[in-house]
Amino acid sequence: xxxxxxxxxxxxxxxxxxxxxxxxxxxxxxxxxxxxxxxxxxxxxxxxxxxxxxxxxxxxxxxxxxxxxxxxxxxxxxxxxxxxxxxxxxxxxxxxxxxxxxxxxxxxxxxxxxxxxxxxxxxxxxxxxxxxxxxxxxxxxxxxxxxxxxxxxxxxxxxxxxxxxxxxxxxxxxxxxxxxxxxxxxxxxxxxxxxxxxxxxxxxxxxxxxxxxxxxxxxxxxxxxxxxxxxxxxxxxxxxxxxxxxxxxxxxxxxxxxxxxxxxxxxxxxxxxxxxxxxxxxxxxxxxxxxxxxxxxxxxxxxxxxxxxxxxxxxxxxxxxxxxxxxxxxxxxxxxxxxxxxx
Amino acid sequence: xxxxxxxxxxxxxxxxxxxxxxxxxxxxxxxxxxxxxxxxxxxxxxxxxxxxxxxxxxxxxxxxxxxxxxxxxxxxxxxxxxxxxxxxxxxxxxxxxxxxxxxxxxxxxxxxxxxxxxxxxxxxxxxxxxxxxxxxxxxxxxxxxxxxxxxxxxxxxxxxxxxxxxxxxxxxxxxxxxxxxxxxxxxxxxxxxxxxxxxxxxxxxxxxxxxxxxxxxxxxxxxxxxxxxxxxxxxxxxxxxxxxxxxxxxxxxxxxxxxxxxxxxxxxxxxxxxxxxxxxxxxxxxxxxxxxxxxxxxxxxxxxxxxxxxxxxxxxxxxxxxxxxxxxxxxxxxxxxxxxxxx
DNA sequence: CGGACGTTGGAGAGCGCTCTCCAAGCATGC
DNA sequence: GCATGCTTGGAGAGCGCTCTCCAACGTCCG
Numbered sequence: 001x002x003x004x005x006x007x008x009x010x011x012x013x014x015x016x017x018x019x020x021x022x023x024x025x026x027x028x029x030x031x032x033x034x035x036x037x038x039x040x041x042x043x044x045x046x047x048x049x050x051x052x053x054x055x056x057x058x059x060x061x062x063x064x065x066x067x068x069x070x071x072x073x074x075x076x077x078x079x080x081x082x083x084x085x086x087x088x089x090x091x092x093x094x095x096x097x098x099x100x101x102x103x104x105x106x107x108x109x110x111x112x113x114x115x116x117x118x119x120x121x122x123x124x125x126x127x128x129x130x131x132x133x134x135x136x137x138x139x140x141x142x143x144x145x146x147x148x149x150x151x152x153x154x155x156x157x158x159x160x161x162x163x164x165x166x167x168x169x170x171x172x173x174x175x176x177x178x179x180x181x182x183x184x185x186x187x188x189x190x191x192x193x194x195x196x197x198x199x200x201x202x203x204x205x206x207x208x209x210x211x212x213x214x215x216x217x218x219x220x221x222x223x224x225x226x227x228x229x230x231x232x233x234x235x236x237x238x239x240x241x242x243x244x245x246x247x248x249x250x251x252x253x254x255x256x257x258x259x260x261x262x263x264x265x266x267x268x269x270x271x272x273x274x275x276x277x278x279x280x281x282x283x284x285x286x287x288x289x290x291x292x293x294x295x296x297x298x299x300x301x302x303x304x305x306x307x308x309x310x311x312x313x314x315x316x317x318x319x320x321x322x323x324x325x326x327x328x329x330x331x332x333x334x335x336x337x338x339x340x341x342x343x
Numbered sequence: 344x345x346x347x348x349x350x351x352x353x354x355x356x357x358x359x360x361x362x363x364x365x366x367x368x369x370x371x372x373x374x375x376x377x378x379x380x381x382x383x384x385x386x387x388x389x390x391x392x393x394x395x396x397x398x399x400x401x402x403x404x405x406x407x408x409x410x411x412x413x414x415x416x417x418x419x420x421x422x423x424x425x426x427x428x429x430x431x432x433x434x435x436x437x438x439x440x441x442x443x444x445x446x447x448x449x450x451x452x453x454x455x456x457x458x459x460x461x462x463x464x465x466x467x468x469x470x471x472x473x474x475x476x477x478x479x480x481x482x483x484x485x486x487x488x489x490x491x492x493x494x495x496x497x498x499x500x501x502x503x504x505x506x507x508x509x510x511x512x513x514x515x516x517x518x519x520x521x522x523x524x525x526x527x528x529x530x531x532x533x534x535x536x537x538x539x540x541x542x543x544x545x546x547x548x549x550x551x552x553x554x555x556x557x558x559x560x561x562x563x564x565x566x567x568x569x570x571x572x573x574x575x576x577x578x579x580x581x582x583x584x585x586x587x588x589x590x591x592x593x594x595x596x597x598x599x600x601x602x603x604x605x606x607x608x609x610x611x612x613x614x615x616x617x618x619x620x621x622x623x624x625x626x627x628x629x630x631x632x633x634x635x636x637x638x639x640x641x642x643x644x645x646x647x648x649x650x651x652x653x654x655x656x657x658x659x660x661x662x663x664x665x666x667x668x669x670x671x672x673x674x675x676x677x678x679x680x681x682x683x684x685x686x
Numbered sequence: 687c688g689g690a691c692g693t694t695g696g697a698g699a700g701c702g703c704t705c706t707c708c709a710a711g712c713a714t715g716c
Numbered sequence: 717g718c719a720t721g722c723t724t725g726g727a728g729a730g731c732g733c734t735c736t737c738c739a740a741c742g743t744c745c746g
Contacts, residue, residue, distance in 0.1 A: 083439040122449065366695090374694075401732090
């Protein structure tokens, strides 16, 4: 790399002082328009690019943020944690929302993974080193210690989904119970009366809410007993859960499945058992992820505006970075019903 | 954020000079073991974390690298470029490979997108600012100008897949023609004689190679004419291509599909036309991506070791950063056949 | 026992930038 | 005509770190 021109070089070329060039670049205070123009030409002529390290050394800001994925860490040599994360369309949607918000602002996120105590400590140290001004946190397991660690280190952070125990940290979440109610109402409206559900892992709050919300709504419709099979949000677990449901309750005519990926796994199982979807069994998924449109028939599902939520998290985080004393807030998004072919 | 302790603070606490503490931290030169121990205790006591900006200001190294996704840019408000990228499991595999290699080394990649001339210029400027020491480049379109721009700016970079025109840049690629031959040999071995193919977008070299490699191999088996429908590597395009194939060549008994995602789209089409897979029509995909195991039946496919290739790219890049005068190299990986249920 | 040499720690000069002073220049008001 | 206040540019002090010198202190051999 050839030696880059510095502020000094630009100042010399423009015949002004370093300070003036700096003022022009940062648009601070009044600089005579004629001089401004001279400086701008000098910048173009020298091909000057400000050095980030020098700048952030004095401003104590990096102008970048971290996207931290923190999780359970049942990781193996051949199937490391990050590969599981990338396989799930959920993470891609979060990343997309974050990037969408950050890009127009010229900032690029740093991708981090933390799934063991050691890597969590590393992540905190990395942030404290000043590699990023704050972090977007996405936990894949319920009781992830990272949010608390962030708070303790007083690092600006925003969480996806409400933490199981209340801690003073901002988060963004979905009204899962409302979503589950939309699914229940739709199944009832479609005339279904023998309805079952496939739940997500019940240690995660979102899965609990979707199950209890669905059961409560069905009870309100006069159906107090709803059979349930538990999965873990993966395609294979949806397949297995559907098999169990078919074995134990062959007469069902509708099923609410706590995420689209499990629903995608469940659909072929229904077909293999000779059930037509939606004629014999209506299926409602959750999330409106890419799995919903990759399924055949197309999944009727509950829209989870993950991208918008991720963008909102990013907005909150930047506001925090700007003003660290800002009050902690949470934003709850409303789900909606997306009717396609499966119900 | 409370004022962080500096080297000076640690030095004072340990009763030595800044230089000595720096030497202990960077493990440079001989420092008396007793003093080393004292310094280490002082670091622990003060909770010292080195400031990255200050360090990289003097070393002219950031210790981080960028993962740049560069592409076509048919982007719309509701479906921005990055969302398309994240929807494809391919990118996730690259990211996973990069992260897998980088993480044990304590370095975290910065995620960047560039799909217009403007954002490409921004990306170059960002790198020149010293935000990253080099870049892993993944292009989603054939004639992406970014690799050339990187070379011109003499920024260390490694490319995924051979560029259409030769430029002096290191890259990692797959022997696509060999993979296509494996598919052809397998279909023949399974007794298929009326074989068709669904190709990828023919402006990308990999898609060309897979098609020509397949045709050449089939010709060698005495089948010079192979019907072909072109897709664009998306699930929906695979579905449409399969429909066309069924309409024009209803008698086929085998099909080689240039990636798993299109194959995932094609399978339900075959079923809707009353064809059993693999009994009536054998299907071979390509990539061995998550789509291969999400399909029913499970896809027989050609393994594309994307994660290993991404790790190799990262290894090459770090070697480059270490020694910028290193000669440009390319590494070609060999594919293998993965037999599952579809053929 | 003195000089050559190896080892180890300290001093201090920056890296490139921002930002606080300060001074100069000028308009304004009494 | 002079004090006052405002605008505008420059000087220079760091930000926290690395790394080159250099000095101090042994050690060893002739």
